[in-house]
Amino acid sequence: MEKFLVVGPSWVGDMVMAQTLFKLLQQRFPGSQIDVLAPAWSHPILARMPEVTQAITLPLGHGQLGLRSRWQLGRQLKSEAYTQAIVLPRSWKSALVPFAAGIPKRRGFHGEQRFFLLNQRRPLDKKQLDQTVKRFAALGLDSNEAVMTTPLPAPALRVDPVQQQRLQQEFGLDQQLPAIAMMPGAxxxxxxxxxxxxxxxxxxxxxxxxxxxxxxxxxxxxxAGEVIAQSQHPSIVNLCGRTQLADVVDLLALTEQVVTNDSGLMHVAAAVGTRVHAIYGSSSAAFTPPLTENKVIHSLNLDCSPCFKRECPLGHTRCLKDLHLGVKELTHAGRA
Incomplete structure (x- = not known):
């Protein structure tokens, strides 16, 4: 039996997309164990993935080097006798734990001179692997080229009906009216x-x-939620900061549709099957689309976009300010 240690990404959306890799590994190696080394915040997401055996906490914050802590964790994991490691981030530090754990096969893309840390290095052809999910999937297949001919399974997070009922009661949500979620963050x-x-x-x-x-x-x-709910209409409920990540999974599965920026929660919504209205400004649906057929992409496709910048380099953000989405587009869409 193969026993994998996957070093996971540091963002919500990327962690959801990584489930495609986990599904591929289970298809290729039935009954294999898949442990994921990841930040503590991601454990509620990983717990909703049936392919993942256990989540192992990386006790460091985002961006922390922590070489000593990584080395010590790797030595602790040596007794687990993993047969393969897959390192999704391209940083040097992310490959240190599998090396310290003595895992015989350690795979990842070229990056940051990881020559001795990884013994199965892949070139990253960004044109061929033009989506994040394809890059993750490639590391679970025999070659980058195999991604082009292998059907990639979409993420699918488990939902807890008992928790859904509890959340509806806790927040006083109307169980009769159809719900549409809005995710204004990015x-x-x-x-x-x-x-x-x-x-x-x-x-x-x-x-x-x-x-x-x-x-x-x-x-x-x-x-941001307070601004959206400023009319204090009882049917507009601001739940921002009042829920845990697992709660959001269950709540999104109750909604008819979502309106969302290109964000981590967009990928969560796609993975629970609700219809996704995804708004793209500086980013591109060609690179990080919601991994579902049940989606509508909203983008003006201006000449200056996608720029992939955190802030508009031209100072006007017209790609978003000029994008209009009304109730007609949502109420006529329904579920696919």
Whole structure:
């Protein structure tokens, strides 16, 4: 039996997309054990992936070098006798734990001179592997080229019906009205964020036509949620900062549709099957699309986009400010 240690990514969306890799590994090596080394915040997401045996905490914050801690963790994991390691990040530090653990096969892409840390290095052809999910999948296949001929399974997170019922009662959510979620956050920066005034206007239109709107996000998004819910209409509920990540998984699965920036929660929504209205400004749906057929992409495709910048280099952010999405587009869409 193969026993894998996968060094996972550091972003919510990337962790969701990594499930495609886990599914491929289970298909190729039935009954294999897949452990994922990842930040503690990601454990609720990994717990909803049936392919993952266990999540191992990387006790370091995002961007921390922590070479000594990584080495010590690797030596602790040596007794686990992993047969293969797959390192998704391209940094030198991310490859240190599998090396210290003495894992015989250690695979990853070229990057940061990891010559002795990884003994199965792959070139990263960005034209061939033009999506994040393809890059993750390639490391679970025999070659980069195999990605082009292998059907890639989409992420699919488990949902907890008991928790869904609890959350509806805890937050006083109407179980009769259809729900549409809004996710106004985008950790990367403002060049990926549709204006809050646009979210707020759409929310008002939706409740006027018989919907309830749930605004979802973390503590950093609480103020944004307050702007969207400023009318204090009882059918617009600001849940930003009031939920855990696992709660968001269950709540999104209850919604009819979501309106979202290109963000980690966009990928969570896609992985629970709800219809995704994804708004793209500085980023591109060609590179990080919601991994579902049940989606609508909204982008103006301006000449200056995608620029992939955190802030608009031209200072106007027209790619988002000029994008209009009304209730008509949502109410006529329904579920695919």
């Amino acid at each position: 950790e990367y920066g403002p060049a990926k964020q549709w204006p809050l005034s646009s979210f707020q206007k759409l929310a008002e239109e939706l409740v006027a036509t018989g919907y309830q709107v749930w605004v979802l996000g973390g503590p950093k998004d609480r103020a």
